[in-house]
Each structure stands twice: as C-alpha cells, then as structure tokens.
Amino acid sequence: MNDATDEAPPIDPWLLGKLVCPVTRTPLRWDGGRQALVSDAAMLAFPVRDGVPVLVAREASAL
Numbered sequence: 001m002n003d004a005t006d007e008a009p010p011i012d013p014w015l016l017g018k019l020v021c022p023v024t025r026t027p028l029r030w031d032g033g034r035q036a037l038v039s040d041a042a043m044l045a046f047p048v049r050d051g052v053p054v055l056v057a058r059e060a061s062a063l
Contacts, residue, residue, distance in 0.1 A: 007032025010051045021046075022055045038063065 009016055009030035019028050021039035028037040028046065036045035037053055044060035046053060 009037075010048055011053060019053060019055070023057055028053075036061070 007030075009032075016028070016030060016037075019037065020026060021028055021042050021044070023044065024039060024041040026039060026041040028039055030036075031038045031045065034045050036047050037055075038045050039060075042060075043063045044057070045063055046055050046060045048054070
C-alpha cells in the first residue's frame with residue numbers, strides 16, 4: 001500500500017535537496033498528502049503550483 005506522504009514530489013529531486021525555508025533557512029521536505037514543501041522548523045507548508053515551489057511566507061499555510 002502506498003501512503004500519500006510517499007508520493008513523489010512534482011519537482012526535480014536535485015532541486016528539492018537545495019531548497020530551504022525562506023523563514024528559517026532550514027531544509028524543506030515534501031509532503032505528498034498536503035502537496036506542499038514543509039518546513040518543520042517554521043511549522044509552515046509551502047504550496048507547489050504547476051511544479052514551481054512558492055516559497056513566500058504569506059503564501060504558506062500553518063501546520
């Protein structure tokens with residue numbers, strides 16, 4: 001059984017490894033259930049629209 005959080009991100013894995021939270025500068029992780037990049041340090045989920053991460057704090061949703 002495949003869990004939604006195991007879903008592959010819609011962005012290149014190399015790029016995902018380079019992205020950091022714009023608030024805390026800590027690494028982001030993909031959450032397939034939310035379809036967002038999550039900053040555990042900031043407790044924020046950043047949306048990905050058409051394969052493009054939207055790393056703007058006011059666009060993020062709180063966890």
